[in-house]
Amino acid sequence: MQAAVLARPGQLVLEHRPDPPAPGPGEVLAAVRRVGICGTDHHAYGGTQNFFDYPRVLGHELAVEVLEAGPGVTRVGPGDACAVLPYLSCGLCRPCRQGRANACERISVLGVTRDGGLCERMVLPEAHLFRLPGLSLDQLVLVEALGIGWHAMARAKARPDDTVLVLGAGPIGLAVAHSTRSRAARIVLADLSPGRAAFARASGFETLPAGEGLESDVRDLLGGALPSVVFDATGSRASMEAAFGLTAACGTLVLVGHTRGPIEFANPGLHARELDVRASRNATTADWDGVLGAVANGSLDATGWINHRTTLAGIVDDLPRLAADPGAVVKAVVEIGGAHDG
């Protein structure tokens, strides 16, 4: 079968790989049908992703169709369309025992630290397949990105009187904003890219230009106050550092993006404001259940984000352009195979 392999930074190639083996107990053989491309893939291509090893089959945002169920599989069967939880955890460490397998001490992530889904077929553990009857492949392929936002929302513990600033209006910033929408008084997104800000406005959010003047702009918008909850969804060192000064006293700062190397903040400001600073990594199965429920009841619809579609062969040509200009599309999706619609 064909697989798109990132051999080293800057070199994505189509390779012939052996077909996967028959599924073992608790496993399924699945046809990969949709693969979302995101900032993690751009950074891996550019050689700046924090947790990436080469060579690697990319692809961690996956919608698959079950072909064959192994012994003991009961929840899914041939023909079922599923989203794939790409975070593989040990189940034994302290975070896993506390229900926080998203931050497992021995975590392995499909498409990042082990081979992912930019290929035709793969064997997957049944426990990592999520489905709700009626959801389309386009809805399912977006669950992973939405889960990042849902988990960040849960980390922030936003209250109905909170004002929220989301730094970065790419797919992760949008996922945070959509997840938080019904749980806070007001949400503002900021982005350097006019195109991304315009897309966020078209999605019903207030926006501001990111950069130097953001603190005074956000104070103007919020009647002189700073937002009580700030999310950084940029992974940019400058944005993450500025976020400390944009969070109101006794507020919460959630760092969803991540960057290589240290970031700096002014300790007196952090201390005087008694900020809660939290990281947010991946998502839990509870977050995924929340996302699937919201997608199924129509309160979370991100299918309009998909504005670039390509094929397994096409992504080899497209990824360099997407990585060089990530603001050019909201969400690019690779389509594999063709018999199953939607």
Ligand SMILES: [Zn+2]
């Ligand atoms: Zn992603």
Ligand SMILES: [Zn+2]
């Ligand atoms: Zn663990």
